[in-house]
Amino acid sequence: xxxxxxxxxxxxxxxxxxxxxxxxxxxxxxxxxxxxxxxxxxxxxxxxxxxxxxxxxxxxxxxxxxxxxxxxxxxxxxxxxxxxxxxxxxxxxxxxxxxxxxxxxxxxxxxxxxxxxxxxxxxxxxxxxxxxxxxxxxxxxxxxxxxxxxxxxxxxxxxxxxxxxxxxxxxxxxxxxxxxxxxxxxxxxxxxxxxxxxxxxxxxxxxxxxxxxxxxxxxxxxxxxxxxxxxxxxxxxxxxxxxxxxxxxxxxxxxxxxxxxxxxxxxxxxxxxxxxxxxxxxxxxxxxxxxxxxxxxxxxxxxxxxxxxxxxxxxxxxxxxxxxxxxxxxxxxxxxxxxxxxxxxxxxxxxx
Amino acid sequence: xxxxxxxxxxxxxxxxxxxxxxxxxxxxxxxxxxxxxxxxxxxxxxxxxxxxxxxxxxxxxxxxxxxxxxxxxxxxxxxxxxxxxxxxxxxxxxxxxxxxxxxxxxxxxxxxxxxxxxxxxxxxxxxxxxxxxxxxxxxxxxxxxxxxxxxxxxxxxxxxxxxxxxxxxxxxxxxxxxx
Numbered sequence: 001x002x003x004x005x006x007x008x009x010x011x012x013x014x015x016x017x018x019x020x021x022x023x024x025x026x027x028x029x030x031x032x033x034x035x036x037x038x039x040x041x042x043x044x045x046x047x048x049x050x051x052x053x054x055x056x057x058x059x060x061x062x063x064x065x066x067x068x069x070x071x072x073x074x075x076x077x078x079x080x081x082x083x084x085x086x087x088x089x090x091x092x093x094x095x096x097x098x099x100x101x102x103x104x105x106x107x108x109x110x111x112x113x114x115x116x117x118x119x120x121x122x123x124x125x126x127x128x129x130x131x132x133x134x135x136x137x138x139x140x141x142x143x144x145x146x147x148x149x150x151x152x153x154x155x156x157x158x159x160x161x162x163x164x165x166x167x168x169x170x171x172x173x174x175x176x177x178x179x180x181x182x183x184x185x186x187x188x189x190x191x192x193x194x195x196x197x198x199x200x201x202x203x204x205x206x207x208x209x210x211x212x213x214x215x216x217x218x219x220x221x222x223x224x225x226x227x228x229x230x231x232x233x234x235x236x237x238x239x240x241x242x243x244x245x246x247x248x249x250x251x252x253x254x255x256x257x258x259x260x261x262x263x264x265x266x267x268x269x270x271x272x273x274x275x276x277x278x279x280x281x282x283x284x285x286x287x288x289x290x291x292x293x294x295x296x297x298x299x300x301x302x303x304x305x306x307x308x309x310x311x312x313x314x315x316x317x318x319x320x321x322x323x324x325x326x327x328x329x330x331x332x333x334x335x336x337x338x339x340x341x342x343x344x345x346x347x348x349x350x351x352x
Numbered sequence: 353x354x355x356x357x358x359x360x361x362x363x364x365x366x367x368x369x370x371x372x373x374x375x376x377x378x379x380x381x382x383x384x385x386x387x388x389x390x391x392x393x394x395x396x397x398x399x400x401x402x403x404x405x406x407x408x409x410x411x412x413x414x415x416x417x418x419x420x421x422x423x424x425x426x427x428x429x430x431x432x433x434x435x436x437x438x439x440x441x442x443x444x445x446x447x448x449x450x451x452x453x454x455x456x457x458x459x460x461x462x463x464x465x466x467x468x469x470x471x472x473x474x475x476x477x478x479x480x481x482x483x484x485x486x487x488x489x490x491x492x493x494x495x496x497x498x499x500x501x502x503x504x505x506x507x508x509x510x511x512x513x514x515x516x517x518x519x520x521x522x523x524x525x526x527x528x529x530x531x
Contacts, residue, residue, distance in 0.1 A: 003378060005371070005374060005375050005378050005384070005386070031390070113391075113392070114390075114391065114392060115391060116390060170390055171387060171390070171413065171414075174387065174388060174390055175385055175386065175387040175413050176371065176374065176384075176385070176386040176387070177384065177385050177386075177410075177413075178378045178383070178384060252412075255410075255411050255412045255413070256411070256412045256414070258411040258412075259411035259412045262411070330414065332412070332414055332416050333411070333412055333416075334416060
């Protein structure tokens with residue numbers, strides 16, 4: 001398949017369709033509105049359903065319904081809209097239904113602003129909804145990867161019967177890059193014995209919290225997420241073998257850090273980069289083979305260091321953890337290099 | 353190969369200009385990123401996009417130091433000319449931008465993009481005139497490659513405007529080295 005130049009928002013929408021998604025319900029909000037715009041046209045071409053719901057609450061509840069019928073269902077939003085979906089996500093998780101969610105992050109709490117930001121880490125990774133559940137969370141750092149992770153997301157959602165969240169940001173979603181789209185495939189919603197098929201003569205089915213019908217729910221739910229944590233960690237490591245300072249960054253920040261690592265290496269600094277691809281489960285295994293590490297530097301576009309807490313846990317706090325944070329102003333690779341120098345010279349103050 | 357900024361005011365086609373170049377470069381087998389200026393924008397306000405073209409991998413899509421800046425209006429010149437690397441290329445729309453030669457360590461080229469587009473009765477074609485000038489300056493891609501790329505870009509959208517070809521050729525012919 002030839003490479004095409006696409007926005008992240010368009011690529012994730014097309015990839016979802018090619019993965020067999022035939023149901024989208026959601027509400028527009030910058031910077032993810034192109035997902036709706038694209039699917040409003042595309043779903044009709046493939047015989048699917050696109051629905052602009054009256055609110056994000058309604059949209060996520062429609063996803064719940066479509067997922068209960070075995071369809072590959074997808075919704076997307078950004079900060080304020082994603083907050084409204086949290087109740088529904090908790091319900092979907094409690095009913096153990098698969099679905100794909102996309103949060104294109106912006107910056108700030110409340111209405112915030114549409115700046116490029118990564119301030120929804122805590123909400124997406126630690127759950128905005130109530131109760132004992134986790135959403136598997138993937139953080140793409142390119143247009144190609146957001147398309148690839150949409151396909152993987154549906155597969156993992158069905159494998160574990162669990163929501164999967166793609167955590168993007170305004171730059172990954174607004175940027176255009178060449179992308180090789182996945183092959184078109186059909187999805188049979190009737191392949192699952194749990195899928196609702198309407199009134200019939202067979203055994204009746206129900207979709208509500210699975211805890212009502214399980215004798216040992218506590219053990220079950222604990223082992224389910226332990227299995228995910230053991231088997232589903234994804235990450236990339238760059239030049240960490242001899243690195244004394246290891247940067248940790250996801251999404252767009254990981255690309256700025258890749259440039260910063262190259263610039264600092266050219267100055268003879270022994271730095272490397274861990275890029276978590278799965279944020280839940282957090283790739284703790286990436287922190288095991290680091291023979292030379294003396295410190296970590298987390299780099300994320302929020303003013304409070306959010307992912308840094310997971311780096312502290314993953315690294316066992318055996319070494320100091322420094323944080324470079326963003327906010328209303330974007331940092332560039334030169335500023336990250338400056339922070340690297342500050343850490344190496346002892347001027348920076350550790351967070352953990 | 354090039355870190356480039358295309359800038360102007362909304363409606364001058366600066367995002368499309370960058371997109372056409374990114375698409376051509378991709379079809380030439382390069383790795384590219386195209387990212388628009390992003391934030392709370394208003395109609396008639398400034399717009400720009402950053403395009404990176406390379407044989408290797410593009411790390412960050414953001415540009416701090418540019419090889420090529422295309423300034424379609426005055427605020428774009430003021431904002432982005434300082435970001436040019438020494439030896440870089442500045443392309444200006446001389447219908448609107450005056451006193452473009454302020455640095456002696458860069459090459460400056462000008463073309464009456466807005467004026468020529470109006471003369472060709474293709475008011476929204478100033479960006480195509482500028483692409484002709486860029487081909488003439490010879491800093492990125494050849495005349496024929498850009499010409500075919502423009503045709504292919506609009507054909508893929510089901511559009512064909514013969515006035516674009518006229519704008520392109522006049523941009524190529526009228527581009528002048530200013531400094």
